[in-house]
Amino acid sequence: MTPGDIDSSEESAEDRIIARYFKPLARDPGAFGLIDDAAILTPPDGCDLVLKTDPIICGVHFFAEDSPDAIARKALRVNLSDLAGKGANPAGFLLALAIPADIGGDWLQAFAKGLGEDADHYGCPLLGGDTDRTPGPITVSITVIGTLPHGTIVRRRGAKVGDHVLVSGTVGDAALGLTLRRDVAAEQRWKLAGDFREHLTTRYLLPQPRNALAEAVRRYASAAMDISDGLVGDLAKLCRASGVSAEVEVKRVPLSAAAAAALVAEPGLIEPILTGGDDYEILCTVGADALEAFRGAAAAAGVSVTAIGRMTTVGKAARFLDASGGLLAFKRPSYSHF
Amino acid sequence: MTPGDIDSSEESAEDRIIARYFKPLARDPGAFGLIDDAAILTPPDGCDLVLKTDPIICGVHFFAEDSPDAIARKALRVNLSDLAGKGANPAGFLLALAIPADIGGDWLQAFAKGLGEDADHYGCPLLGGDTDRTPGPITVSITVIGTLPHGTIVRRRGAKVGDHVLVSGTVGDAALGLTLRRDVAAEQRWKLAGDFREHLTTRYLLPQPRNALAEAVRRYASAAMDISDGLVGDLAKLCRASGVSAEVEVKRVPLSAAAAAALVAEPGLIEPILTGGDDYEILCTVGADALEAFRGAAAAAGVSVTAIGRMTTVGKAARFLDASGGLLAFKRPSYSHF
Numbered sequence: 001m002t003p004g005d006i007d008s009s010e011e012s013a014e015d016r017i018i019a020r021y022f023k024p025l026a027r028d029p030g031a032f033g034l035i036d037d038a039a040i041l042t043p044p045d046g047c048d049l050v051l052k053t054d055p056i057i058c059g060v061h062f063f064a065e066d067s068p069d070a071i072a073r074k075a076l077r078v079n080l081s082d083l084a085g086k087g088a089n090p091a092g093f094l095l096a097l098a099i100p101a102d103i104g105g106d107w108l109q110a111f112a113k114g115l116g117e118d119a120d121h122y123g124c125p126l127l128g129g130d131t132d133r134t135p136g137p138i139t140v141s142i143t144v145i146g147t148l149p150h151g152t153i154v155r156r157r158g159a160k161v162g163d164h165v166l167v168s169g170t171v172g173d174a175a176l177g178l179t180l181r182r183d184v185a186a187e188q189r190w191k192l193a194g195d196f197r198e199h200l201t202t203r204y205l206l207p208q209p210r211n212a213l214a215e216a217v218r219r220y221a222s223a224a225m226d227i228s229d230g231l232v233g234d235l236a237k238l239c240r241a242s243g244v245s246a247e248v249e250v251k252r253v254p255l256s257a258a259a260a261a262a263l264v265a266e267p268g269l270i271e272p273i274l275t276g277g278d279d280y281e282i283l284c285t286v287g288a289d290a291l292e293a294f295r296g297a298a299a300a301a302g303v304s305v306t307a308i309g310r311m312t313t314v315g316k317a318a319r320f321l322d323a324s325g326g327l328l329a330f331k332r333p334s335y336s337h338f
Numbered sequence: 339m340t341p342g343d344i345d346s347s348e349e350s351a352e353d354r355i356i357a358r359y360f361k362p363l364a365r366d367p368g369a370f371g372l373i374d375d376a377a378i379l380t381p382p383d384g385c386d387l388v389l390k391t392d393p394i395i396c397g398v399h400f401f402a403e404d405s406p407d408a409i410a411r412k413a414l415r416v417n418l419s420d421l422a423g424k425g426a427n428p429a430g431f432l433l434a435l436a437i438p439a440d441i442g443g444d445w446l447q448a449f450a451k452g453l454g455e456d457a458d459h460y461g462c463p464l465l466g467g468d469t470d471r472t473p474g475p476i477t478v479s480i481t482v483i484g485t486l487p488h489g490t491i492v493r494r495r496g497a498k499v500g501d502h503v504l505v506s507g508t509v510g511d512a513a514l515g516l517t518l519r520r521d522v523a524a525e526q527r528w529k530l531a532g533d534f535r536e537h538l539t540t541r542y543l544l545p546q547p548r549n550a551l552a553e554a555v556r557r558y559a560s561a562a563m564d565i566s567d568g569l570v571g572d573l574a575k576l577c578r579a580s581g582v583s584a585e586v587e588v589k590r591v592p593l594s595a596a597a598a599a600a601l602v603a604e605p606g607l608i609e610p611i612l613t614g615g616d617d618y619e620i621l622c623t624v625g626a627d628a629l630e631a632f633r634g635a636a637a638a639a640g641v642s643v644t645a646i647g648r649m650t651t652v653g654k655a656a657r658f659l660d661a662s663g664g665l666l667a668f669k670r671p672s673y674s675h676f
Contacts, residue, residue, distance in 0.1 A: 012672045036493050038390040038424045043381045052376040053432040059473045086376045094391040096479050135397045136474015141434050143481040155374050334350045
């Protein structure tokens, strides 16, 4: 090379970041090793693609002190959860990462490691992306692409009168975990013993998307979504889309031992448990004739599911009934950024 | 409805923003009217999907005082340009919009209007997305999905010794336009007459992606990419990916009348013209036997293309020769955020 030759030795710092930290993740042939400025995906014949983008922002969706590993995993998992809620299987994702000037190599290394491990675990390869400096907070924008057989997407609409309402896992843990992060007195007030605090804060930090449940949702659910803005608000959205009202018995809503203990100490926690969001569980409706088959498929997938109520009448209301059959009212039924 | 009924009248402000400003854009059936939490795309049989995400951030890629209309169009167009550079046709896009608290309805209305007009113009419908508050700057993360016949993507690699190097449109306008925005003295120093200032600043504000050229690129180019980080650095990337060196005669690089006038007044501008970026033109290589066909297809598509040099030898250097055959050297061959 002579002076005036412009070659790879003069590649930009941005290219070096991509090559060092993200290229090792981009083993899918469609990623072209991140050498090109776009990725390729060859969809299987007869499939539909399910597309979702849900960014996470420092100070909004996670704390500045959260580990880069956890930030990366959360960024991917909140999107994977949406695929699960539609009955789709992950096919790959794009990453748009905006980082402030004080983010260095150690952070990027840990971020990429967590992201790569989750990509492998969930079978969702990195296909491409972009890295920028930002004068603002760390912003991780992931777009996931899922696939399912043509015409089999499970939507929010589709629930019918008589269908059972089911949720996966447990509800409210993440909302309580977030409160524990913000309110140092909460742990004592809730009389949390043993590892209950850690259980709740981990549920906030690291969602557990129910992708294992996707096929069961696709085969048996009449309507489905993931719970990200709280059970109450999200069920109301499902009701509205389906044109059917729901009745949920609050005592049937599955709680973790930690959430149940906190609720005994502070009964008012029922509101954040049911409305706080960040659950990343599946909310779905299943016809009475498919209920046992759905339960069996969920058990085979290793995901607990709990029937919490029924779709009752034409309408669009989600009603939550206490032990005496009274209607619960909520100050703020659904999480919103605005 | 009775107290305790949770229904759509209690939908969140986020849902209202989506319903008011973005639902009118989401007319594609796969968008489900933005009611669901994911979108669907049914790919044509035998196609590959081309995927790209490239966010724009206030203070990095645009100015706070830029109109919301222009911000929206730029956010979409920088991504459309990547599809054009791969020979792909737009199929749809996802929008992840993060806005600070002081952004109100008027801004969103104008943003959505510009976005919708461009989506229609380029045939690239809004399929889904997400809206968040951010404590940081406006961040618009768009992911585009394109399609092309299976196996026909045009990559950065593929250029061969003897191929012609071509660029669309004109080079350097946006870099000069950005300087005009930052340096109030530049206009006078460059002796810009008539509408030259407006031409240059508009080229920075509103990229003109060459999607009309996509089919010609797909049919005739051996390698291609869009120029976003500057001709010099991007050609070096193409050389590196292809394993071939390039020689460009600088006098053949197409300049607008405005850029040519500025260059006469200040010869040192050749560096920002060739390295400044934000061109969003197509850089491609075409074999000698396909050159006339490519020119014809470009003319039919209404896009000017100019041959500026040849791929010369095995290697990875991009050489820029001045009128006397001397090699130009550059301080910073390629735009980088880092």
